[in-house]
Amino acid sequence: MMWLTWRQFRAQAITAVAALAAFAIVLALTESHMASMYDSSGLTSCHGGTCAGLATTFLVQLSSGQGVSFLPVGANVYVLLYFLSVLVILVAPVITGIFWGAPLIARELEAGTFRLTWNQSVTRTRWLTVKLALIGVAAMAVAEAFSLLQAWWAAPIGKAVGLGGGASIFGEGRFGWFVFPSHGITPLGYAAFAFALGVTVGLLIRRPIPAMAATLAIFAVFQAVVPLWIRPNLFPTSQTTATIAASGANVSLRANPGLRLTASIVPGQPGAWIISSEGVNAAGQQVGTIPASCEQAVSDALSPHTGTTGASGGSTALDNCVASHGIRVAESYQPASHYWPLQFAETGFYLALALALSWYCFWRLNRRRS
Amino acid sequence: MTAVIETEGLGKRYHKLWALADCTLSIPAGHVVGLVGPNGAGKSTLINLATGMLAPSAGTIEVLGGRPAAGPAQLARVGYLAQDAPVYAGFSIADHLRLGAHLNPGWDADMARGRIDRLDLDLHQKAGKLSGGQRAQVALTLAVAKRPELLILDEPVASLDPLARREFLQDLMETVADQEVSVVLSSHLISDLERVCDYVIVLVNSRVRVAGPVDELLAAHQLLSGPRRDPASLPDGLEVISASHTDVQSTLLVRSSGPVLDPVWTVSGVGLEDLALAYMKQPAARSHHLEVLK
Numbered sequence: 094m095m096w097l098t099w100r101q102f103r104a105q106a107i108t109a110v111a112a113l114a115a116f117a118i119v120l121a122l123t124e125s126h127m128a129s130m131y132d133s134s135g136l137t138s139c140h141g142g143t144c145a146g147l148a149t150t151f152l153v154q155l156s157s158g159q160g161v162s163f164l165p166v167g168a169n170v171y172v173l174l175y176f177l178s179v180l181v182i183l184v185a186p187v188i189t190g191i192f193w194g195a196p197l198i199a200r201e202l203e204a205g206t207f208r209l210t211w212n213q214s215v216t217r218t219r220w221l222t223v224k225l226a227l228i229g230v231a232a233m234a235v236a237e238a239f240s241l242l243q244a245w246w247a248a249p250i251g252k253a254v255g256l257g258g259g260a261s262i263f264g265e266g267r268f269g270w271f272v273f274p275s276h277g278i279t280p281l282g283y284a285a286f287a288f289a290l291g292v293t294v295g296l297l298i299r300r301p302i303p304a305m306a307a308t309l310a311i312f313a314v315f316q317a318v319v320p321l322w323i324r325p326n327l328f329p330t331s332q333t334t335a336t337i338a339a340s341g342a343n344v345s346l347r348a349n350p351g352l353r354l355t356a357s358i359v360p361g362q363p364g365a366w367i368i369s370s371e372g373v374n375a376a377g378q379q380v381g382t383i384p385a386s387c388e389q390a391v392s393d394a395l396s397p398h399t400g401t402t403g404a405s406g407g408s409t410a411l412d413n414c415v416a417s418h419g420i421r422v423a424e425s426y427q428p429a430s431h432y433w434p435l436q437f438a439e440t441g442f443y444l445a446l447a448l449a450l451s452w453y454c455f456w457r458l459n460r461r462r463s
Numbered sequence: 464m465t466a467v468i469e470t471e472g473l474g475k476r477y478h479k480l481w482a483l484a485d486c487t488l489s490i491p492a493g494h495v496v497g498l499v500g501p502n503g504a505g506k507s508t509l510i511n512l513a514t515g516m517l518a519p520s521a522g523t524i525e526v527l528g529g530r531p532a533a534g535p536a537q538l539a540r541v542g543y544l545a546q547d548a549p550v551y552a553g554f555s556i557a558d559h560l561r562l563g564a565h566l567n568p569g570w571d572a573d574m575a576r577g578r579i580d581r582l583d584l585d586l587h588q589k590a591g592k593l594s595g596g597q598r599a600q601v602a603l604t605l606a607v608a609k610r611p612e613l614l615i616l617d618e619p620v621a622s623l624d625p626l627a628r629r630e631f632l633q634d635l636m637e638t639v640a641d642q643e644v645s646v647v648l649s650s651h652l653i654s655d656l657e658r659v660c661d662y663v664i665v666l667v668n669s670r671v672r673v674a675g676p677v678d679e680l681l682a683a684h685q686l687l688s689g690p691r692r693d694p695a696s697l698p699d700g701l702e703v704i705s706a707s708h709t710d711v712q713s714t715l716l717v718r719s720s721g722p723v724l725d726p727v728w729t730v731s732g733v734g735l736e737d738l739a740l741a742y743m744k745q746p747a748a749r750s751h752h753l754e755v756l757k
Binding site: 094095096097100101204205206208209210211212213214215216217219460 | 514516518532534535536538539541542543545547549550551552554558561562563565566567568569602605606609
């Protein structure tokens with residue numbers, strides 16, 4: 094069975110190794126320059142409050158491609174590479190699901206070759222066990238290899254963001270929409286799930302091309318639903334209430350007359366993932382509208398002549414007015430210490446789905462037998 | 464002699480449609496058995512049930528005394544050449560032999576290699592580039608080189624041209640003559656089976672119409688021709704299988720326990736093809752009334 098699995102898989106395996114090699118070479122060629130920029134940025138020896146400024150300076154330099162003269166792809170080579178490398182990590186699992194998973198059974202069913210293979214002296218259960226194990230592990234290894242390579246390459250960016258810097262697309266913390274699913278162990282879960290999903294859909298649809306399309310569609314739905322509704326709730330959230338200033342929040346002018354506050358800091362919890370924030374009064378009850386006496390501040394901020402709209406689209410006068418009514422910000426968040434528990438929980442969630450789908454495939458293959 | 468395939472009330476239903484219903488039969492070992500029947504009689508369904516490709520909806524089936532595809536040992540005992548001889552288009556012939564060697568503990572590498580050489584096939588040729596006849600030969604090599612006790616072939620020659628058909632069947636006969644293997648092959652063309660089978664089963668509407676060793680069946684049937692008369696007036700001991708009439712003459716295919724002595728009839732022997740066709744044509748509820756054909 095090992096021989097047959099390898100014989101049928103070797104072309105895909107070679108493609109995957111070639112893609113990994115190309116990815117590694119491109120990143121390795123640009124890594125030393127980024128590392129030397131980081132070393133000369135002063136971030137290695139900064140203390141306290143100076144670090145955030147230095148980190149932003151470093152990231153601005155990086156995004157503007159300062160000192161880049163070794164590649165002909167333009168000045169913002171690091172922005173491009175960062176974006177593309179994250180994209181590759183996020184797409185690799187579904188690519189293996191589509192091209193390795195979906196045809197695994199569907200192609201045998203379509204070509205009729207299942208009648209040949211399932212009538213050798215090997216049971217269907219063993220046939221599927223070897224195929225799922227070897228190719229599934231390969232899919233997981235490829236996805237994780239992309240992620241580890243990129244994490245090694247992007248380590249200076251991660252450190253600078255961790256010190257409070259931010260510029261261009263280099264602003265996401267570890268819980269960011271793109272950073273969280275492309276690092277840690279989550280690619281393992283996505284790859285296992287996408288592969289098992291492809292195999293199952295192929296078994297049900299029985300034709301490779303429609304099965305590939307269906308695999309892509311279903312996986313995309315999961316990748317949209319899980320970050321929005323499942324990931325924040327994999328662990329119980331923590332709650333805190335802080336002043337508007339302390340939580341780094343602005344009162345949204347667009348929601349006027351509704352009161353909407355978007356916090357950016359959890360006091361005393363650096364690196365926390367803020368899941369929701371809302372205005373509350375001294376008694377802790379939700380406040381849904383901007384106090385009437387602050388209407389003047391709203392119209393001032395919206396007036397093109399007297400407008401004092403800040404960089405983030407808010408109004409300091411309005412923020413102060415709302416704060417003077419005793420309105421504070423109630424935040425719901427996952428502390429930074431929940432990073433690994435959330436990584437394990439999400440990966441476990443996807444691995445469990447992959448196991449359930451695999452079990453279904455075994456059951457379904459054997460149900461055809463007397 | 465034990466049965467290679469034994470079914471009892473076997474049925475397979477797709478949604479509401481029965482592809483095979485209430486099929487009870489026993490196929491003895493040590494024969495080359497032809498499974499004959501019109502399209503839709505349930506031959507392929509029966510074969511898929513026998514190889515474990517399908518699970519029955521009703522009844523039971525035993526193959527060599529075991530449950531089809533129950534485990535590696537059972538799989539090793541049955542060689543199967545599926546309809547249209549599926550092979551991996553991207554694999555060379557050598558790859559197919561390697562596949563057989565890796566997946567079958569009883570693999571006879573010398574025999575497999577010898578067959579390919581004898582058929583003058585190039586080991587490095589991709590299976591996708593083979594002709595239909597060559598593909599069937601490669602698939603048959605895989606089925607026989609695992610050294611099965613029972614070889615099942617589903618319409619093995621249906622898609623081959625007449626020359627390839629003859630070569631394939633001849634090669635099949637030489638192969639099984641060397642081994643102690645029972646063979647069941649299905650076809651809707653009796654002329655193909657006539658050359659190779661020594662036992663025949665005629666399946667109509669998933670029911671066994673007639674079954675038995677070819678020589679016994681031929682000995683027990685006669686073609687009678689003579690002046691027109693009602694078949695119902697025939698003496699006891701003669702069963703009319705089919706009858707055709709002109710204005711003046713009747714031609715009857717009869718099954719008889721002894722010689723037909725009535726001098727009115729001209730008695731002649733019957734071929735397997737005519738015999739099988741007669742049974743296939745025969746309606747389920749038999750009519751002995753004289754039909755007037757214009």
